[in-house]
Amino acid sequence: MKIRILLFTVLLPIAAAAQTSNFSLTGKIGKLDKPVMVYLDYMDNGVSHEDSSAVVNGTFSFSGTIKYISTARMAMAHQGEGKNTAIYKGDADAIYFDFGKEKITLSSNDSLSNAKFSGSIVYEDYQAYNKAIGGYFIDLIKAANAEFARGTPEQQKDTTYIKAQRDKYNQIWVVRSKKQFEFAKNNPHSYFGLEALSEASGHFNVAKLQPIYDALDEKLRATDVGVKLAQRLKSVSITSLGKTAPLFTMNNVSGKPVSLADLKGKVVLIDFWASWCEPCRAESPNLKTQYKLYKDKGFEIISVSVDTDKKRWLAAIEEDGLPWLQVSDLKGSNNAAARVYGVNGVPAFFLIDREGKIIGKDLRGEPLNKKLAEIFN
Known part of the structure; x- marks a missing residue:
């Protein structure tokens, strides 16, 4: 029994250290209260995490431990309608952002969509990156949907109108991908250079992408996003027409x-x-x-x-x-x-x-x- 107690005493500080949080996300959204819930999903170096927090007197909070920069989605259920409804309903109050090992504060009078971030250098870099490539993807999608909705009911059923709107939308993404490619080329030590190259990879062949990828910081290439991009570049050859399909x-x-x-x-x-x-x-x-x-x-x-x-x-x-x-x-x-x-x-x-x-x-x-x-x- 004494041996067991000693072992437990020795291991306790290690366990406590492992549970120490290295990030926190604290929100203050007006005076919202029960049954309002906030849901957080984030990807930490290839590992998916989920969390939730009740909103009490406008306040909610999250904390945890991450290895690197994480990509997150946060959604608010204003009527306590549950996570899936909060995320996927037509007027979802949801935001997408990247964050690091930081103490971050979100504040707004009424919603997540209007929240201002403070305390996050990663978020500031993320905003600068989106500005450089022509806009945040959710905003571009909303703008495209809004433009389509401005058409008359007859136009929205017309194949010519639909094709014109789709072509315009696709061109926006082509231009955005080119800007992402240039951003990655010019920012080999930035995490968002890696993210830019990963997102732009669908519009460029391996011959153009590979040297830009190889020039990225070694630590970036070792992250899950970096490894995944390397796999994607490799997949171009192993999944080309005529090749034997990889088994799984x-x-x-x-x-x-x-x-x-x-x-x-x-x-x-x-x-x-x-x-x-x-x-x-x-x-x-x-x-x-x-x-x-x-x-x-x-x-x-x-x-x-x-x-x-x-x-x-x-x-x-x-x-x-x-x-x-x-x-x-x-x-x-x-x-x-x-x-x-x-x-x-x-x-x-x-x-x-x-x-x-x-x-x-x-x-x-x-x-x-x-x-x-x-x-x-």
């Missing part, structure tokens, strides 16, 4: 492992998606049609969800009536298969032939239907 094994909705290797001999569509992704779910009716047409001829779909919430994942499968294979490790953007395949956004599709070779990438809608018709008819 992941649990299905019942927790049982499903392996891509077991599907050899079939034509397989690997579908990376998420319950919260509207374009993903908009494709579901077409996938159901194609699956019904060709499943008896050797066609299979394996949908890989990049969700983190199992209930939302399962609910989406049931709501959309998806009859094919469904797998996920519930690690969000850190989904193991998504990282190997270099998936930086969903939806993403890879079509695999009977020998396990990649014969199509990002085919959906009519291009997918045409390809499947060529194969099976």
Whole structure:
């Protein structure tokens, strides 16, 4: 017994040290009170964290320990309606930001959306970065939606108007990506240089990206974002057309492992998606049609969800009536298969032939239907 007490006494300071917080987020939002709740999700070097705080007399707080700079989403449920509603409702009071090992204060008279930050150098750098690349992505999306909404009801149904709005929106992102590329090139020691290159990677080939990546600070390349970007650059070659599709094994909705290797001999569509992704779910009716047409001829779909919430994942499968294979490790953007395949956004599709070779990438809608018709008819 004495030995056990001694060991406990020796270990106690170590445990206490491990629990010491190195960041805090304190908010003061007017005089809001119960049942108002604030929800915080943040990614710390590849590890996802969730927390919540009741708002009492306008005040809430979070604290914890992080290894590096973290990317966060904070949402407020003004009526206590729960996390998912607070995040995904049309007029969601949600903000996205990066923070470090700091004591940060948020203050506003009425909402998170109008909150001012103080005490965070990382947040100030984040704001400067967004200004340099042409704007915060949420603001750009809101502006695009607002511009579309200004069209008449007739215009909003007109394919020419819709295409013009979409083309204009896409061009904004192309320009933004070019600015991100230049920011990364000119700021190799900035975390946001790494983040810029990671976000811009979809618009540049490996030949242009690789030297910029190699010039980044070694410590930045060693972070999870840096490692993930390296994997994405590598994936360009290993997932190009004609290459053997990288194998993976992941649990299905019942927790049982499903392996891509077991599907050899079939034509397989690997579908990376998420319950919260509207374009993903908009494709579901077409996938159901194609699956019904060709499943008896050797066609299979394996949908890989990049969700983190199992209930939302399962609910989406049931709501959309998806009859094919469904797998996920519930690690969000850190989904193991998504990282190997270099998936930086969903939806993403890879079509695999009977020998396990990649014969199509990002085919959906009519291009997918045409390809499947060529194969099976």
